[in-house]
Amino acid sequence: MNEPRRNWNWLAGSQFFGTISALPFILLMLFGFVVPLLCVAWFGLMPAKSFSLLHAPSLQNYAFIFSQTYVKSMAWSTGLALATVVILLVLCYPLAFGLAKVFKGGATFVTYAIASSLFVSENIRLFGWVIGLMKKGVVTGTLGTFGIEMNSLLYNVPVIVLGMVYVYLPFMLFPLALGIKMVPDQVREAAFDLGASRWHVFRHVDLPLSMPGILIGSVLVFVLSIGAIAEAKILGGQSIVTIAADIETEFTYGQNWPLGSALSTLLVGVTMVLVFAVLNRIDMEKFLGRAPRES
Amino acid sequence: MSDLVNSEQSGATQRPATSILEVAGVSKRFGKFTAVNNVSFEIKDGEFFTLVGPSGSGKTTMLRMLVGMDTPTEGDIMLRNQRVNDLPPNQRPTCMVFQSLALFPHMTVGHNVEFPLMVRGQSESDRRTRAWELLKLLHLDPNRYYNKNVMQCSGGERQRVALARALAYDPEILFFDEPLSAIDARLRKVLQKELKDIQRDTKKTFCYVTHSLEEAMVMSDRVAILRGGVIEQIGTPSDIYASPKNAFVAEFMGEVNLLDVIGLGGYEAEWVMGYTKHRVRLPVVLGPGESRKLLIRPESLRFVTPGVVTDNIFPAQVLNEFLLGSRKQYHVEVEEGHPLTVERLREEGVSGPTVQLGWDVADSQLLES
Numbered sequence: 001m002n003e004p005r006r007n008w009n010w011l012a013g014s015q016f017f018g019t020i021s022a023l024p025f026i027l028l029m030l031f032g033f034v035v036p037l038l039c040v041a042w043f044g045l046m047p048a049k050s051f052s053l054l055h056a057p058s059l060q061n062y063a064f065i066f067s068q069t070y071v072k073s074m075a076w077s078t079g080l081a082l083a084t085v086v087i088l089l090v091l092c093y094p095l096a097f098g099l100a101k102v103f104k105g106g107a108t109f110v111t112y113a114i115a116s117s118l119f120v121s122e123n124i125r126l127f128g129w130v131i132g133l134m135k136k137g138v139v140t141g142t143l144g145t146f147g148i149e150m151n152s153l154l155y156n157v158p159v160i161v162l163g164m165v166y167v168y169l170p171f172m173l174f175p176l177a178l179g180i181k182m183v184p185d186q187v188r189e190a191a192f193d194l195g196a197s198r199w200h201v202f203r204h205v206d207l208p209l210s211m212p213g214i215l216i217g218s219v220l221v222f223v224l225s226i227g228a229i230a231e232a233k234i235l236g237g238q239s240i241v242t243i244a245a246d247i248e249t250e251f252t253y254g255q256n257w258p259l260g261s262a263l264s265t266l267l268v269g270v271t272m273v274l275v276f277a278v279l280n281r282i283d284m285e286k287f288l289g290r291a292p293r294e295s
Numbered sequence: 296m297s298d299l300v301n302s303e304q305s306g307a308t309q310r311p312a313t314s315i316l317e318v319a320g321v322s323k324r325f326g327k328f329t330a331v332n333n334v335s336f337e338i339k340d341g342e343f344f345t346l347v348g349p350s351g352s353g354k355t356t357m358l359r360m361l362v363g364m365d366t367p368t369e370g371d372i373m374l375r376n377q378r379v380n381d382l383p384p385n386q387r388p389t390c391m392v393f394q395s396l397a398l399f400p401h402m403t404v405g406h407n408v409e410f411p412l413m414v415r416g417q418s419e420s421d422r423r424t425r426a427w428e429l430l431k432l433l434h435l436d437p438n439r440y441y442n443k444n445v446m447q448c449s450g451g452e453r454q455r456v457a458l459a460r461a462l463a464y465d466p467e468i469l470f471f472d473e474p475l476s477a478i479d480a481r482l483r484k485v486l487q488k489e490l491k492d493i494q495r496d497t498k499k500t501f502c503y504v505t506h507s508l509e510e511a512m513v514m515s516d517r518v519a520i521l522r523g524g525v526i527e528q529i530g531t532p533s534d535i536y537a538s539p540k541n542a543f544v545a546e547f548m549g550e551v552n553l554l555d556v557i558g559l560g561g562y563e564a565e566w567v568m569g570y571t572k573h574r575v576r577l578p579v580v581l582g583p584g585e586s587r588k589l590l591i592r593p594e595s596l597r598f599v600t601p602g603v604v605t606d607n608i609f610p611a612q613v614l615n616e617f618l619l620g621s622r623k624q625y626h627v628e629v630e631e632g633h634p635l636t637v638e639r640l641r642e643e644g645v646s647g648p649t650v651q652l653g654w655d656v657a658d659s660q661l662l663e664s
Binding site: 184186187189190191192193194195196197200204205208209 | 364383384390393395398
């Protein structure tokens with residue numbers, strides 16, 4: 001009993017060891033994420049156009065925001081994000097189903113083909129679209145030689161949505177495919193066997209059992225696209241202003257950091273409420289960790 | 296094939312029922328591999344029919360064709376005289392209990408059972424009433440189980456939920472794909488008897504698939520034994536037990552002694568064990584040089600006391616003895632390296648390490664190997 005401990009094994013099981021191991025990550029998150037975020041939130045309470053954190057806090061920036069057209073840019077951003085999510089859900093579900101259940105060996109090829117689009121910077125890809133769609137560009141220019149005269153296809157809302165759908169497709173597709181993979185084949189077969197039509201199987205088996213994938217894909221795309229700026233600027237030109245563009249303007253040309261911070265805080269708040277509402281509904285551990293539980 | 300038809304008719308005499316499902320010359324090929332080869336049989340209305348075979352015998356492929364998840368390459372499946380080869384499972388009046396049970400993990404016990412009624416568009420109150428009836432029938436107290444999450448149920452409870460869900464579909468034939476194989480032995484025995492009771496009470500036609508002939512024998516009215524995609528024998532459990540068609544069927548039934556014998560003409564043969572040979576008497580005539588297996592059940596072998604006359608008698612060494620409740624099992628050798636199994640009443644006992652082993656000719660059967 002009185003023998004001294006000869007090894008460090010006791011450390012491996014202790015909570016102390018766990019804390020030590022997590023320390024680098026904790027510090028990184030603290031100084032890289034939490035502190036800057038708190039600074040931004042605090043800056044949002046400072047008087048307009050000030051560059052110090054030491055003034056008395058007030059809500060005047062927020063009052064200003066709601067008296068101006070920022071609500072409109074917020075609505076545009078939310079609307080574009082929602083449209084992107086809905087279009088991607090409809091577009092990706094069949095493809096994800098194919099990846100998870102039908103393509104077998106071909107699924108790897110499709111996965112690489114889609115993932116490879118992520119290897120090229122988003123801005124470069126969007127400028128490629130501009131060349132394709134601008135006046136006398138690839139599309140209208142080609143049509144022009146056949147005598148069909150067209151104006152530029154750029155600088156409108158549909159082309160912005162199209163760009164966002166294109167850019168965020170992988171972020172919807174892969175979580176969806178993972179979610180659909182979790183639906184056990186025999187459960188689908190059993191539903192068919194019990195007289196269910198294809199629609200019934202989709203509605204009562206596929207959809208609820210792949211819901212974690214649907215929710216995670218939707219949240220991911222929503223969060224990415226509500227803060228999107230490049231699509232609206234590059235493809236949309238001056239047609240609309242998104243909230244992210246507003247924030248950028250305030251921090252740069254506007255030189256109004258407190259207003260930019262207040263807008264950022266608002267955006268983070270809206271996003272967080274939405275994401276937590278959704279993530280509360282799913283068992284993340286089950287989705288990311290274990291194999292599908294066969295019933 | 297004529298043999299099959301004969302044994303099937305002898306089975307039919309016990310149950311004068313009409314045929315509900317007829318399988319006529321069905322084959323299934325995957326590329327060059329033939330999983331099921333020209334199989335024919337019929338299932339009678341209201342019987343408990345079992346397809347049994349080792350893994351790779353084609354029983355699961357056969358089952359998938361019967362429920363409509365696969366289509367036969369050749370032959371016809373007739374359900375109540377209607378060809379159903381290409382009818383998808385959701386349009387067939389049959390349904391299956393899966394090996395994995397395939398319960399809907401996101402639904403309560405009640406909603407699982409109600410699923411087939413829901414897709415049929417029945418009203419909520421009708422569905423609920425039926426689900427309660429079925430849960431009661433399967434000894435699951437509806438008050439406790441109706442709203443329980445199906446994933447929180449134990450293995451045995453899930454079996455019952457799966458069966459209740461299949462019964463809710465009200466199928467003409469209920470198929471089972473080894474649903475009891477993952478259950479521990481004691482509970483399995485209970486569930487086997489329950490399944491038989493439910494089959495009798497509901498008067499449904501059950502078609503069960505298993506790799507365990509023992510399980511098949513306990514529950515079934517008739518059994519079909521498959522090997523390599525072909526039916527080896529089909530008949531009532533007692534028919535099969537009493538007269539197995541060949542050594543494969545005999546061995547598949549459990550522990551039996553199969554002696555390699557070569558005919559000497561007449562009722563005499565040589566029992567071959569490696570390089571040594573012993574002369575044995577046969578129940579039937581065997582031509583000279585013909586090779587067969589002589590089946591002797593463990594309970595038919597006896598330890599012969601001096602002065603008693605038997606047809607065959609050999610000195611043997613006792614290797615081991617095992618107590619099986621009221622009976623005792625012995626492993627004995629007439630020649631080294633060729634053990635035989637003997638089963639006697641517990642009280643009988645053996646006199647010593649060396650015994651006289653004997654059997655009556657009438658208790659032995661000559662089988663094709």
